[in-house]
Amino acid sequence: MPFRYVRPIDAPDAGRALAEPSSVPLGGGTDLLVTMHEGLATPSTLVDLRRVPGSDAITTASDGTLTIGGSARLADIATHPHVRAHYGVLAEACESVGTTQLREMGTLGGNLCQRPRCWYFRRGVSCFKSGGNRCPAAQGENQYLGVLGGGPCHAPHPSDPAVALTALEATIMVGSATHERRVPMGMFYDATDVTRETVLAPGEYVRAVELSPANAGPVQRYEKLMQRGAWDFALVSLAAVRRTDGDVRLVLGGVAPKPWRVTSSIEEDVASGGLDEETIAVLAERALYDAAPLSQNGYKVTQAEALLRRAMAVIAR
Ligand SMILES: Cc1cc2nc3c(=O)[nH]c(=O)nc-3n(C[C@H](O)[C@H](O)[C@H](O)COP(=O)(O)OP(=O)(O)OC[C@H]3O[C@@H](n4cnc5c(N)ncnc54)[C@H](O)[C@@H]3O)c2cc1C
Incomplete structure (x- = not known):
């Protein structure tokens, strides 16, 4: 399918170009061009946002x-x-x-x-x-x-x-x-x-x-489990943050259509600190309580719990 390529000169120009029906933003093109090749996207115009100063x-x-x-x-x-x-x-x-x-x-x-x-x-x-x-x-x-x-x-x-x-x-x-x-x-x-x-x-x-x-703080870690050792998407990942005010945020990747924030009551228990290994294991299990694995991906529950236990052990001791 033919398409137009537009280089906007500033943000208003980009906005105008994207207002045209079937115009889409272009970043590095590493996914967009693949989806066009696969027939999943058929835009009339690519608006190259990298050109906006x-x-x-x-x-x-x-x-x-x-x-x-x-x-x-x-x-x-x-x-x-x-x-x-x-x-x-x-x-x-x-x-x-x-x-x-x-x-x-x-x-x-x-x-x-x-x-x-x-x-x-x-x-x-x-x-x-x-x-x-x-x-x-x-x-x-x-x-x-x-x-x-x-x-x-x-x-x-x-x-x-x-x-x-x-x-x-x-x-x-x-x-x-x-x-x-x-x-x-x-x-x-x-x-x-x-x-x-x-x-x-x-x-x-x-x-x-x-x-x-x-929303940032002294303890921050991102851990990612992959099928291959490198160059791969996450099977399961975890972003863990202990903020300066002591609050904790735990977010899982690879397990849901969006980044999955762990229930706030679990984050609060972790933030309170002084947790032993057994309590950490119970909290990690509770975090995946609502999981409903399909026929072949039950291992993701085990992986997510393992990542949570590891992060909690660092944050909550
Ligand atoms: C082999 C392989 C391995 C990969 N591994 C990982 C990985 O481990 N982790 C990971 O996170 N990603 C991974 N990716 C995905 C890769 O990171 C994405 O292709 C890349 O980040 C997309 O960025 P881009 O700028 O090239 O987007 P583009 O391909 O230009 O655009 C992608 C989509 O976003 C839209 N878009 C572009 N810019 C904007 C904008 N500013 N606002 C709104 N919409 C916009 C486009 O219209 C398009 O729909 C992998 C990809 C490949 C091919």
């Missing part, structure tokens, strides 16, 4: 608020001194993405908005995500799918940075031709339409991501 900037305000432009490359976020010093869980998550080449090309906005990796969806088999009325994976090959969230689509969101940004309670700054709005990271993947993943409306895009130092 300043859209890849990583800046710190005097109060410590960090703003990362939607076109910032994952490699630049992972190596940025302020990100590494104050938002280590995000640096680690970006560092864990795929390969060096993907991190050099992939942008934060594109990574957060990449499409799920379910084989059936990617290969054009009719399913809820592609507008059909069934989930072939539910009775088929489902070893990489989610165990939480209840469907009807069980494909987990593949982004590692999204898991870290949820633990850091980041804010997505959404741009468009007509308005700007702020979406808390915890609500970014609450799409009501199963054929989409994010709450972005047509014409909207991730202009930037904002991080507050109040």
Whole structure:
């Protein structure tokens, strides 16, 4: 399918271009071009957001608020001194993405908005995500799918940075031709339409991501379990943060269509500290109480509990 390629000169120009029907944002193109090749996306126009001056900037305000432009490359976020010093869980998550080449090309906005990796969806088999009325994976090959969230689509969101940004309670700054709005990271993947993943409306895009130092703190870790030792999506991952005010955030990746924040009562128990091994094991099990594994992915429950136990042992002793 032929398409147009547009290089906007500034944010209003980008907003105008994206307001055209069937225009989509282009980041590094590492997923978009693949989905076009697979026939999953047929845009009329690609709007290259990387060409908007300043859209890849990583800046710190005097109060410590960090703003990362939607076109910032994952490699630049992972190596940025302020990100590494104050938002280590995000640096680690970006560092864990795929390969060096993907991190050099992939942008934060594109990574957060990449499409799920379910084989059936990617290969054009009719399913809820592609507008059909069934989930072939539910009775088929489902070893990489989610165990939480209840469907009807069980494909987990593949982004590692999204898991870290949820633990850091980041804010997505959404741009468009007509308005700007702020979406808390915890609500970014609450799409009501199963054929989409994010709450972005047509014409909207991730202009930037904002991080507050109040949501960061001295203990931050990102741990990711993969089938291969490297270059792979998470089977299960965990972002854990103990904030400066003592609060704890625990967010699982690879287990649900969105980053899955552990129940707040469990986070509070962990924050209270002084937990022995037995209590930690009980809390980790409780965190997965609602899990409903499919026929081939029960191992994800075991993996998620193991990651939680490891993180709690560091945070809650
Ligand atoms: C082999 C392989 C391994 C991978 N491993 C991992 C991994 O371990 N962890 C992980 O997190 N990812 C992984 N990925 C995914 C990879 O990180 C993404 O392809 C990449 O981050 C997408 O970024 P991009 O800038 O190239 O997005 P693009 O391909 O340009 O865009 C992706 C989607 O986002 C939309 N988009 C782009 N920019 C914006 C914006 N600013 N606002 C709104 N929408 C936008 C596009 O329209 C498109 O729908 C892997 C990919 C491959 C091929």
